[in-house]
Amino acid sequence: xxxxxxxxxxxxxxxxxxxxxxxxxxxxxxxxxxxxxxxxxxxxxxxxxxxxxxxxxxxxxxxxxxxxxxxxxxxxxxxxxxxxxxxxxxxxxxxxxxxxxxxxxxxxxxxxxxxxxxxxxxxxxxxxxxxxxxxxxxxxxxxxxxxxxxxxxxxxxxxxxxxxxxxxxxxxxxxxxxxxxxxxxxxxxxxxxxxxxxxxxxxxxxxxxxxxxxxxxxxxxxxxxxxxxxxxxxx
Amino acid sequence: xxxxxxxxxxxxxxxxxxxxxxxxxxxxxxxxxxxxxxxxxxxxxxxxxxxxxxxxxxxxxxxxxxxxxxxxxxxxxxxxxxxxxxxxxxxxxxxxxxxxxxxxxxxxxxxxxxxxxxxxxxxxxxxxxxxxxxxxxxxxxxxxxxxxxxxxxxxxxxxxxxxxxxxxxxxxxxxxxxxxxxxxxxxxxxxxxxxxxxxxxxxxxxxxxxxxxxxxxxxxxxxxxxxxxxxxxxx
Numbered sequence: 001x002x003x004x005x006x007x008x009x010x011x012x013x014x015x016x017x018x019x020x021x022x023x024x025x026x027x028x029x030x031x032x033x034x035x036x037x038x039x040x041x042x043x044x045x046x047x048x049x050x051x052x053x054x055x056x057x058x059x060x061x062x063x064x065x066x067x068x069x070x071x072x073x074x075x076x077x078x079x080x081x082x083x084x085x086x087x088x089x090x091x092x093x094x095x096x097x098x099x100x101x102x103x104x105x106x107x108x109x110x111x112x113x114x115x116x117x118x119x120x121x122x123x124x125x126x127x128x129x130x131x132x133x134x135x136x137x138x139x140x141x142x143x144x145x146x147x148x149x150x151x152x153x154x155x156x157x158x159x160x161x162x163x164x165x166x167x168x169x170x171x172x173x174x175x176x177x178x179x180x181x182x183x184x185x186x187x188x189x190x191x192x193x194x195x196x197x198x199x200x201x202x203x204x205x206x207x208x209x210x211x212x213x214x215x216x217x218x219x220x221x222x223x224x225x226x227x228x229x230x231x232x233x234x235x
Numbered sequence: 236x237x238x239x240x241x242x243x244x245x246x247x248x249x250x251x252x253x254x255x256x257x258x259x260x261x262x263x264x265x266x267x268x269x270x271x272x273x274x275x276x277x278x279x280x281x282x283x284x285x286x287x288x289x290x291x292x293x294x295x296x297x298x299x300x301x302x303x304x305x306x307x308x309x310x311x312x313x314x315x316x317x318x319x320x321x322x323x324x325x326x327x328x329x330x331x332x333x334x335x336x337x338x339x340x341x342x343x344x345x346x347x348x349x350x351x352x353x354x355x356x357x358x359x360x361x362x363x364x365x366x367x368x369x370x371x372x373x374x375x376x377x378x379x380x381x382x383x384x385x386x387x388x389x390x391x392x393x394x395x396x397x398x399x400x401x402x403x404x405x406x407x408x409x410x411x412x413x414x415x416x417x418x419x420x421x422x423x424x425x426x427x428x429x430x431x432x433x434x435x436x437x438x439x440x441x442x443x444x445x446x447x448x449x450x451x452x453x454x455x456x457x458x459x460x461x462x463x464x465x466x467x468x469x470x
Contacts (some may be wrong), residue, residue: 054329056361060295067302068322076315080306083318087303094289125360126291126383148361 002189002231003086004164005111006155007141008173009121009128011195012220013104014135017229019096020062021197023089030082034074044069045200052201056148058124063090096218098134101195103221110224112140115231120145120158120171122178150178152185159186171231173225177204180214189213189230193220237424239399240346241390242376243408244356245364246430247455248339254331255297256432258324262301265317269309279304280435287436291383293359298325317336329362333369333394336430338456341371345459347375350466355380355393355406357413385467387420394421405465407458412439415449424448424465428455 008018027044028037047065055061066086070078111117119141121128128146132138143162147154159166170189173179175198180190184207192206192215202223207214215226245251262279263272270278282300290296301321305313326340346352354376356363363381367373378397381391394401408414410433415425419442427441427450442449450461 051326052316054326054361055295056359060290060359061301064295064298064322064325065320069323071315071319074315078315080309080311080313083302084306084311087299087306090299091286091289123290125381126289129383146360148364178243 001168002115002170002227003114003168004118004162004170005227006118006158006169006171006183008171008175008179009119009131009135010123011174011181011197012101012172012193013108013119013137014101014131015099017195017197017199019093020199023062025095026089027070027086029145030085031070031073031078034077040069040073043073044207047072049201056124057122059090059093059126059127062093063087066090092132098131100135100137101220103219107220107223108137108140111227115227116143116162116164117141118143118145118158120147120155121149122147122150130183135195150175150182152182155182155186155188159188170227172220175202175204176206177202180204181207184211185212187213189215191215191217191223191226193217201204236403237350237405237462238403239351239353239357239397239405240462241353241404241406241408241418242343243406243410243414244354244366244370246409247336247407247414247430248343248354248372249336249366249419249426250334252299252430252432252434254328255434258297258328261324262305265320266305266308266313269312274416275304275308278308280417282307284436293360294325294328294355295359298322301325313340314371329365330446333366335370335372338454342455342458343372343375346434346462350462351378351397351399352376353378353380353393353397355382355385355390357385385410387417390417390421390423394423405462407455409433410437410439411441412437415439416442419446419449422448424450425462426450426452426458426459428452 007013028040031040035117047069051065055093117140125146132144145158159169166186166188171183172191174193176192180192183190242248263275264273282304285350286300352375360381367379380393394404399425401421406414406418407426409430415427416439418425
């Protein structure tokens with residue numbers, strides 16, 4: 001039986017990585033006078049990983065790491081105008097409309113009546129709040145949890161705060177590393193719905209086949225049928 | 236009677252604005268070839284205010300606004316080396332040790348046994364979490380709330396989440412705008428303990444004299460006596 005369902009937000013309910021990828025391409029184009037795209041991409045990832053503990057996830061940290069990478073890769077020769085363009089890119093990302101993934105609204109609406117829904121997302125506080133509000137889905141979730149990292153400690157804290165039992169909790173998300181593995185480790189259920197793009201940092205091996213609490217779906221709209229199979233409706 | 240006490244963190248329990256001010260001075264020095272300090276300060280504040288809705292509070296937004304200001308004020312002529320110095324300043328701020336204010340530890344310890352203590356702070360998620368952990372005070376607080384803005388809606392949400400009654404809640408902080416006025420508006424009690432420095436954006440007029448739920452103290456170590464006068468010990 002399932003009491004509560006946690007939804008990841010970025011790339012599970014709405015598009016996110018496509019926006020980052022688009023801006024990666026713009027960033028590579030901006031530096032193409034100096035380096036090829038592969039060099040720029042690998043240097044940017046290296047900078048982001050080095051800064052992650054200090055900056056955390058989100059667009060502001062991405063922007064700062066992009067500026068740092070641009071200065072390093074051009075040995076300080078990047079122009080003020082080009083740096084201004086990186087800042088403008090970051091602002092456009094922060095203002096980007098929220099585009100729901102196919103089936104997101106219907107899936108959330110279908111489950112909201114019978115289960116306690118939690119939105120569990122990581123990133124910059126204000127940016128995530130903005131997206132939750134603009135998604136039009138905010139009201140369906142009993143709790144919004146914006147966290148700095150999604151690991152077993154984070155999930156254990158969230159479950160304890162809301163008096164939820166891990167064995168009756170199901171988490172849905174696109175990231176094996178952040179949404180699936182820590183929840184399985186706590187004894188919860190997890191449903192992986194992949195997004196066409198995955199940020200290098202979020203890649204992980206799928207859980208071992210013997211876990212019957214792990215499920216993989218191709219699309220989010222297949223979730224209600226799975227949930228009702230695991231946990232027949234209360235009414 | 237008081238059940239729960241909310242503490243602001245930055246400039247109430249530990250130093251923060253001094254660190255920003257120090258970096259403002261460094262930033263002005265960096266641009267002193269182009270402009271006097273007053274011009275730099277006023278342009279930086281203007282940029283921060285323009286970006287606040289997108290970036291929110293915290294060091295990452297400050298760093299991005301500083302870079303934007305530096306490019307604007309130098310018409311793009313600032314060097315890569317100088318921009319690298321702005322990035323390094325931001326990282327040093329994020330790594331800065333937490334320096335408790337005088338009386339902070341004793342005050343929190345004195346009240347933790349008899350009241351539910353909440354830590355209510357705004358800024359970047361990961362940075363605030365880091366400071367809470369490094370403060371050594373984390374365990375005294377029943378709840379840590381890191382929020383993107385401190386207004387009546389935020390406080391109402393926090394009180395509701397923890398089943399607290401505004402009339403039995405007391406908030407302590409250095410910012411009239413963020414810690415005092417919204418809590419008084421909700422019918423709660425508020426104690427203003429000023430910090431020697433106040434960021435322009437946090438300035439506000441004190442509440443009208445007729446409110447007996449507002450108190451002003453010079454130092455944090457005067458708080459326990461005030462709280463026990465308002466709400467005699469339960470034991």
